[in-house]
Amino acid sequence: MSEEQQNITLVEIYRFLAQSMRYPEADWLDDTYWSVLTTLLTELEWHEELNELTTPRNNIADQLEDLQVEHTRLFINAVPHVLAPPYASVYAHVDGSLYGPIAEKTKKFYGEKGYSLSQNDIPDHIVYELEFLAILADQDPEACEEFLKILFLPWFPLFQERVLAAAKLPFYPVMVKLIDFFTRQESL
Amino acid sequence: MAYNLTRRKFLQTASLAAATVPLAKVVTADTGFVRKPFTPPGSFADTKTATGGICEMCFWRCQIVGKVREGRLVKLEGNPKSIDNGEAICARGNAGVKLLYDPDRLKYPMKNVGERGNPKWKRISWQEAMDECGSKLKAVQDTYGAHGISVFPHGASAKYPMHYFERIVGTHNVSEASFFQCRGIRDTAYVATIGTPPGENVDMPSAKAMLFLGTHLGENVHVSHLKRYLKGLENGAKLIVVDPRYSASAAKSDIWVKIKPGTDTAFLLSVMNYLVANKKYDVEFVEEYGSGFDEFKKGISHATLDWGSKICDVPAAQIKEVAEMLAANAPHVSIHPGRHVSWYGNDFQRQRGLACLTGLLGAVGVKGGFVKPKGPKVKGISWAKGDHGGEHNLREMADKHHYSPPGTPTDLIREACVTGKPYPIKGCVIWGQNPIQTIPNQEMTIKALKQMDFVVCVDVMPTDITMYADILLPECSYLERYDYIKKGTQWNFADTHQQYISARTPLVEPLFERKDSVWITNEIAKRMGYGDKIPVASQEEKVDKELASAGLSIAQLQKEDGIHIQPGKDPYGVPEDFEVLFYNEDIEDNGYPGVPTYIPVEEVPKGYARLLYGRSPVHTFNRSQNNVWLFNAMPENPVWINDESAQKLGLKDGDRVTMVNSEGVKSITSTSVKVTPGIRKDSVYIVHGYGSMNPAMTVGVGAGIDDQRLITKLAVDPETGAHGMRNNFVKLVKDGKVLEIPA
Structure with a gap:
């Protein structure tokens, strides 16, 4: 595959991963989505993950609600507690607050590259960061590496650890492993 | 996972692009980004000051400004234009930033698809949440009547929904913790004595003496309240503190009366009887404004110094010393009315006693005395009042608690929930209150909640009670909404008289899908068939309309840096129709003592100590438990124990203990011991x-001991129906061993 094509694939993968971390809704978490995810895992030869994911997929309606409960519990509010808030700030600062200085730094990075969020929201959410990686992978691969190094990788492994420890369903562990795979720095 | 495959290798070989379903097909068309030309550094907007904030970390509501950078609130400060708190705010006020950005804050409407108490939350749309609330509450109303709905509101934003359910839906079953578990008794007792609720309106800066009964300013921090107190001390006022504990106020006192808990009324009667018997009271004032003085004089004549001394366990000479100090400085004395006064179930009589003492000393409308500020008038806008009759009013049906604060005593509501008598209560709206912690006897509260057909909670944070909701709604915090009109005067009456009006305006935009109480209430009202009765379409409109009554608007206030200041009025002088009902015939007719009377409370059983509780200057009870800054300032609540008792028990500072009460209820968590001579042995x-106990409070969970869990014996103040919460007895438990507290 040409380098250009490789880049296109990476852009699409980042967009796909960003989508996957959004709140599960029937309008995107459908058969088409699952078949794409299946293809991706097959291509990666992640057979174990594929098995885990496909087994409970028999009843899609139930699974959607289960995933919604799981997403809420892990990323929004939950008992025993918000297990893995998907924001850089929570991991970057000792007080574990949302919208800390790192969020401001992230916003500034977006601004310097000519982008801002389309609505008033906290800029260091994982969905935004993955979407931004897609934009950069497309337009400025060097900046993409820089963003990963300075802003994404310092917190993502800590987040991933929490998701892996706290998840009850296989979906999000597979997702964070995928994100890890496509963002991890590799030696040349 | 096939770790042998690297990303690079994968991308080189993958046939994804050629797959039947390309990745791009399953992602939404738009990202969360828009293109925006980069503004180079140097021309970045600096930190801006957003004015018009009103703090809500406690009810005192200081005026604040926010330092905002790129839409992010970075710091809170007092509004320099304020003539109340000024530039100062307390630790809690500062920590509002942490509340705003707490990762545990409620963010989206959620539905419980698990069970009450053991919830499984799922994020839902506002549409679904409002449909559910509207239809479920309507169903309760249709099946059981409006009185089948109970409401537990707290805080400024809960007024609008509270009025909706009371005035439009027509339920009497509304219970505010701030009344029934806090200040309601004070207000109704003062109304029954001097015709007005007192607030904390004593002119401390100009006082020559101050009397605090349990009031522990310094541990209880409200900025302008403290400024008044400290100015009084600075100006040389004598301070008398009556408290079983050497509180922060006691530490600054001239006389510390180490009183036996529960006997405060006896102490007041003794002081008053001494003043009357020795003609050391303000005869002229009493003749002019007093009513029923002869009955009062006779009614308290038994309360000699020796009688008081014996009951209160303090020297007779000290009671005399207090009386003399008050008489010597009268009428310029601040008899502080207190704030949280629901202590022993004999509290209405004590609060009557404080009001009578104020009158006896002529300490009304004079420098240093009880003086109400003359603030500006601003008309409130809310749901139109409707008459729904008293037919289903639990208090009237029970024919008790005739001096109940507005609303229905919590106890009567809970009783009806659990027994279904006199009628079932099956709907529950909880707005900013945490009845698991505000109301004693948690088991019963949980029982009441579990039998409901529908429970909705609205809050900014998850609290214990939110675990029992079917629908949980995220409200804008006080930093993200319009609502409260704060008005008043300059903090020190000795300064030039001024009035101020300010309105809470958002310092930053709300994040996630948080909504304000006007929006939420209106949406519910529409779905319950009351859309035509909605008084205002939005919170901005409400505030603007209210300000218009004072010739102001939100825009005008913003031009004036958030606070409008105008010339004020001299607050001194006794109002023309002022009266002190030393003896109140109506109270007697309703079956209670008409003259302030001491009613003994249960004695401490052998081996136990009475459990007393109070405030921390850096916390607003459980509302701030999860705030990291405040948590770090005071991570737990050490239990104070008398040093001699501790020595006998082999306890030392820092030992870990749990508690068990006289009914066998154990604390779930532990705390450390603070050994001190500054507390009585009992x-x-x-x-x-x-x-x-709510694990959703990631910071506060399990830290320190929850006194409320140990308050299982309910004392109900007969006049008001409010709870007395200091009649529970505990033993300490160390390393599994239950320790008998020595007498």
């Missing part, structure tokens, strides 16, 4: 609001 003390 009592132990902890700060209230710790030991949350």
Whole structure:
């Protein structure tokens, strides 16, 4: 595959991963989505993950609600507690607050590259960061590496650890492993 | 996972692009980004000051400004234009930033698809949440009547929904913790004595003496309140503190009366009888404004110094010393009315006593006395009042608690929930209150909640009670909404008289899908068939309309840096129709003592100590438990124990203990021991609001001991129906061993 094509694939993968971390809704978490995810895992030869994911997929309606409960519990509010808030700030600062200085730094990075969020929201959410990686992978691969190094990788492994420890369903562990795979720095 | 495959290798070989379903097909068309030309550094907007903030970390509501950078609130400060708190705010006020950005804050409407108490939350749309609330509450109303709905509101934003359910839906079953578990008794007792609720309106800066009965300013921090107190001390006022514990105020006192808990009314009667018997009261004032003085004089004549001394366990000479100090400085004395006064179930009589003492000393409308500020008038806008009759009013049906604060005593509501008598209560709206911690006897509260057909909670944070909701709604915090009109005068009456008006305006935009109470209430009202009765379409409109009554608007206030200041009025002087009902015939007709009377409370059983609780200067009870900054300032609530008792028990500072009460209820969590001579042997003390059992409070959970769990014996104040919460007895438990507290 040409380098250009490789880049296109990476852009699409980042967009796909960003989508996957959004709140599960029937309008995107459908058969088409699952078949794409299946293809991706097959291509990666992640057979174990594929098995885990496909087994409970028999009843899609139930699974959607289960995933919604799981997403809420892990990323929004939950008992025993918000297990893995998907924001850089929570991991970057000792007080574990949302919208800390790192969020401001992230916003500034977006601004310097000519982008801002389309609505008033906290800029260091994982969905935004993955979407931004897609934009950069497309337009400025060097900046993409820089963003990963300075802003994404310092917190993502800590987040991933929490998701892996706290998840009850296989979906999000597979997702964070995928994100890890496509963002991890590799030696040349 | 096939770790042998690297990303690079994968991308080189993958046939994804050629797959039947390309990745791009399953992602939404738009990202969360828009293109925006980069503004180079140097021309970046600096930190801006957003004015018009009103703090809500406690009810005092200081005026604040926010330092905002790129839409992010970075710091809170007092509004320099304020003539109340000025530039100062307290630790809690500062920590509002942490509340705003707490990762545990409620963010989206959620539905419980698990069970009450053991919830499984799922994020839902506002549409679904409102449909559910509207239809379920309507169903309760249709099946059981409006009185089948109970409401537990707290805070400024809960007024609008509270009025909706009371005035439009027509339920009497509304219970505010701030009344029934806090200040309601004070207000109704003062109304029954001097015709007005007192607030904390004593002119401390100009006082020559101040009397605090349990009031522990310094541990209880409200900025302008403290400024008044400290100015009084600075100006040389004598301070008398009556408290079983050497509180922060006691530490600054001239006389510390180490009183036996529960006997305060006896102490007041003794002081008053001494003043009357020795003609050391303000005869002229009493003749002019007093009513029923002869009955009063006769009614308290038994309360000699020796009688008081014996009951209160303080020297007769000290009671005399207090009386003499008050008489010598009268009428310029501040008899502080207190704030949280629901202590022993004999509290209405004590509060009547404080009001009578104020009158006896002529300390009304004079420098240093009880003086109400003359603030500006601003008309409130809310749901139109409707008459729904008293037919289903639980208090009237029970024919008791005739001096109940507005609303229905919590106890009567809960009783009806659990027994279904006199009628079932099956709907529950909880707005900013945490009845698991505000109301004693948690088991019964949980029982009441579990039998409901529908429970909705609205809050900014998850609290214990939110675990029992079917629908949980995220409200804008006080930093993100319009609502409260704060008005008043300059803090020190000795300064030029001025009035101020300010309105809470958002310092930053709300994040996630948080909504304000006007929006939420209106949406519910529409779905319950009351859309035509909605008084205002939005919170901005409400505030603007209210300000218009004072010739102001939100825009005008913003031009004036958030606070409008105008010339004020001299607050001194006694109002023309002022009267002190030393003896109140109506009270007697309703079956209670018409002259302030001491009613003994249960004695401490052998081996136990009375559990006392109070405030921390850095916390607002459980509301701030999860705030990291405040948590770090005071992570737990050490239990105070008398040093001699501790020595006998082999306890030392820092030992870990749990508690068990006289009914066998154990604390779930533990705390440390604070050994001190500053507490009586018959009592132990902890700060209230710790030991949350809600694991969603990631910071506060399990830290310190929750006193509320140990308050299982309910004392109900007969006149008001409010709860007395200091009649529970505990033993300490160390390393599994239950320790008998020595007498």
